[in-house]
Amino acid sequence: MSDGTTDLTALLAESSIRLSESAASRDDAIRLAGAALVEAGAVDASYVDAMLEREQSVSTYVGEGVAIPHGTLAGKDSVRQDALVVLRFPEGVDWDGNHVSVAVGIAAKGNGHIALLSALAEVLMDPDKAAALRSAETPAAVYELLSDTDAD
């Protein structure tokens, strides 16, 4: 599963793409991402605490205005199924001194996160695609960006 062929879009419900969110702080943004994962039926509510705990341990900011909040190893018990949520903050969020426009919330059982993060990182490494994600106005635009992952 580390060949980069993971289909990110299959894990992303249209109702989990929220393009005009606003958050006063990093933790607020994480709670919103966590709530979206709960609403998607991917995790139990306790996963949100695991996400906040992980963020305190190390920032999930990955560059390009994007953060990828997710739970700790211990929080995996709260995961029902692998899922992604995409939250866009048009006004940005201060994320440990970094300006975050997009938070991709991640829930993954077992080692599912490795292939998932790999596929996501492939997209974000292309500055044009990262910029397009930061300015995405429609769920269709987000789907198009995330489906465009090369196997190599």
Place this chain on the structure above:
Amino acid sequence: MPERTVTIASSVGLHARPASLFSQAAAKTGVPVTLTSAAGKSVNAASILGVLSLGIGHGEEVVLSSDAEGADAALDELATLLGTDLDKE
């Protein structure tokens, strides 16, 4: 070119937290280091996105390389890091 072959000790692989700690350490050495996966894909070790994109799991072998000045010390430090379980909590 100096290089080190390391087996990833982190029980969950080189993902968000271990990958983040690793790329921060790589940037701190001030030496450009290349990380190459067993599949033969190479990225800048100091790029968190690059490291994540390799999708490296626990127990996989990777190669660290650099031909810059001070390479040996930097490679030793980073190899030790990857040989440690960075996700223990």
